[in-house]
Amino acid sequence: MRSINPATEDVIETYDEHDEPTVSARLDEAWREFESWRTKPIERREALLADVADVLRENADEYATRMTTEMGKPIEQAVAEVEKCAWVCEYYAEHAAEFLQNDRIGTVPGSKTYVSYEPIGPVLAVMPWNYPFWQVFRFAAPHITAGNVAVLKHAPNVFGCARAIESVFERAGYPSGVFTSLQIPAERVSTLIEDDRIKGVSLTGSTRAGRAVAETSGHELKPTVLELGGSDPFIVLDDAPIERAAKQGAKARTQNNGQSCIAAKRFLVHETVYDEFLERFTEEMNALTVGDPSKAQTDIGPQARADLLESLHEQVTRSVVSGATLHLGGKPLDQAGYYYPPTILTDVPDDAPAATEELFGPVATVLKVETEQEAIRVANDTPYGLGASIWTGDTERGEALTQKITAGNVFVNQVVASDPRVPFSGTKASGHGTELSHHGIQEFVTKKTIWIDEVSDSV
Structure with missing residues (x-):
């Protein structure tokens, strides 16, 4: 799989496809880390996410140049994309605990009832080349901080960006396995979705790709968020x-x-x-x-x-x-x-x-x-x-x-844009599910009802 500079048509790098044993080993690591990661206090997960924002800003020129070289984005827009990624990390570093706090519901006297928001496990992110950093971070920032772990399948022409994003989480101090990147072609995504170690799927891409992912995910009864095409x-x-x-x-x-x-x-x-x-x-x-x-x-x-x-x-x-x-x-x-x-x-x-x-x-x-x-x-x-x-x-x-x-x-009187503070979603053939804001962080959690009655001697 080759990455080609679209401005010069020169080959940047050739990437080897991950074979099945490599993919399986990485999924095993992701699953093992999830069992530990989910138990960490959310305040610790928020602090690590704030560190990600710092890493992004400290290395903004490096990451922007990588985007520009691999998919042709004008350099100033690439720098702005890195800054936006830092913003979404800071947003959830500040608000994740608030968005996921127990939701208390009054029922009957003597009973304690509330909804807890619990992570589901490794979530697969199938991401496109056009915003190679932003699409990944707007997925990863909320869902990793919610206690899930992320498995990224990026577009082959921006595998260098995928590796760079892996390094961001490493530099910020995340445990290995919280964020994993796989070098596989689109033809292997369905098999990946069918794997029991994957518990949810988020895709940004074409309507055709969305239908394929929705079909497999539906058969496997796995939740999806699909952000697809638009006109x-x-x-x-x-x-x-x-x-x-x-x-x-x-x-x-x-x-x-x-x-x-x-x-x-x-x-x-x-x-x-x-x-x-x-x-x-x-x-x-x-x-x-x-x-x-x-x-x-x-x-x-x-x-x-x-x-x-x-x-x-x-x-x-x-x-x-x-x-x-x-x-x-x-x-x-x-x-x-x-x-x-x-x-x-x-x-x-x-x-x-x-x-x-x-x-x-x-x-x-x-x-x-x-x-x-x-x-x-x-x-x-x-x-x-x-x-x-x-x-x-x-x-x-x-x-x-x-x-x-x-x-x-x-x-x-404004152009359409995504903003961490407000939900982003489509309808009809543009997909379903929500990204960003407090709505987005709750897409890959179990909304669990907890009901506790006080012990009583009466029959």
Whole structure:
């Protein structure tokens, strides 16, 4: 399994696949450590997590460079990703005990009744390449601190990031086995889920991968959290702040080289402001710097792999053949590396790939809508339901519309983002289960009812 620098197409490193004895030995170690780790006071687990935040910040440049080299993320965004990982660790280091304290429930006089939150065991994390540190830490920070242990199956093109994350926990002083990384291909995940030593599964990835994991996990009766794909609408109403919406829209579409599940992908613009928005949005997209992701001035780096570049361009080409207008970009750059320029498609037919599929790259679909009602209809006319953003000068109007959009996350006058303080989840084909906040930390615990009656001599 090879890791290739997408900016140069040079091979970074070749990794040997872990054989079955190696995988089994690591699972045995994880299970043995769980029996000890679960009994440690949560205050000790919180303290170790705070140390993880320190390790991340002390080595931020090293980890950011690793991300940029392996999957092409612009270096400043990579540094910001490391900082966000430190933030989620600090958040749960401060709040985990509060979120998992016994929940006392009044029942009858003389009885003590409450709910305790108890860890379930080793939890498998199947994680993607696009946010190779953040996706792992937003899983690991809450669930390890809850008393579980983590088994990571990372994407092969970012195995170097997986090894670096292992070293973070080692440097912070975690016992061996609390965080384990496996170098295996996707084809072996089902067998891993079926293993009795795995007690739950969290996956961030495609809807196809989510269905496969859900099928196996369901058969094994194991809990899952699935954060899957998205085709997020970016709704620009007739009273929207156009300049800000255009600027933030370009950022929302192209951040992380456009390779984000919660990126704004379909721009639904009211006809009265359509021309103005398209003009400003085009200016913003055209002004972005495409180039070497290791340079601070770069806004958009390469796509993460050659096949991803090819698939993206094929979707754009099929959309144009279907009748869409290529307003900007639309052709891979003629140079080394997997570079695709900021691209805008307009006049997109309802059945074109740009309207019906997730485009995982810096390609925006801009659609004209006649009314607010049409904007909501088109926003919901997708199998996905991850995020959405609404832009309007009337926040009450925007808030009212949030109730009409079928998505797990809806933002008004702000781009969709994950934040440790609030829950993050999808609906429909975008998955199920919750990450982050106090909701997320309770996904892989047993909510155990405890009922204690006082001893009495009466019969």
